Amino acid sequence: MNRTKNWYVICTRPRWELKIYKALVEQGIEAYCPTYTSVRQWSDRKKKISKPYFNSYVFVRLEEAERERVFAIPGVVRYVFWQGKAAKVQESEIQLLKEYLDGEALEDSRIEQLAVGEEVRFTRGALKDRTALVEKIGSHKVRLVLPVLGYRITARMADLVP
Known part of the structure; x- marks a missing residue:
């Protein structure tokens, strides 16, 4: 069985x-x-x-x-x-x-380093090493557009690098 x-x-x-x-x-x-x-x-x-x-x-x-x-x-x-x-x-x-x-707590981030329209890359998780365009910036999260996949997502600041 x-x-x-x-x-x-x-x-x-x-x-x-x-x-x-x-x-x-x-x-x-x-x-x-x-x-x-x-x-x-x-x-x-x-x-x-x-x-x-x-x-x-x-x-x-x-x-x-x-x-x-x-x-x-x-x-x-x-x-x-x-x-x-x-x-x-x-x-x-x-x-x-x-x-x-359920990853680590948010890391210290400097929101001013990101700008709308800028390209960013994921540093960990399921989307590691994928790039996306910044659409909107919040206090701890960023709305991104993944043109290759055709998706719009919200990501934590700690998971991105400019």
Whole structure:
């Protein structure tokens, strides 16, 4: 019998990602829900909150025969399917996500070194050594255009060099 564990993507109810992630871990299911910290401003205070990078998605690692276990957790809607089967995510892709999204804290950056229209190169992560054009500069992030791939992305300053 095949006892190989694969990574799958489950869809969740909106804004239930972190609750479901916690419940999966409590059930002994290996799960991954990458998050970032956002500061929310209310009229009387500011608060740091964790938000998922992927809205309504959580990654789980299970054997094929165990896949139904996730439906015991309230808020799990379904698996993501590709060509009629539950979509499997390669271990290498999960590792790239972990490397890039859960990487080191932001390094000191000098925003004034970058200018709109300037070409930059990624120094690490899944896009290492690719070049992009600066479209917009924020306080810790930069919106980039990758002309070769035809994508527009947002990157952390620490991952780029001019």
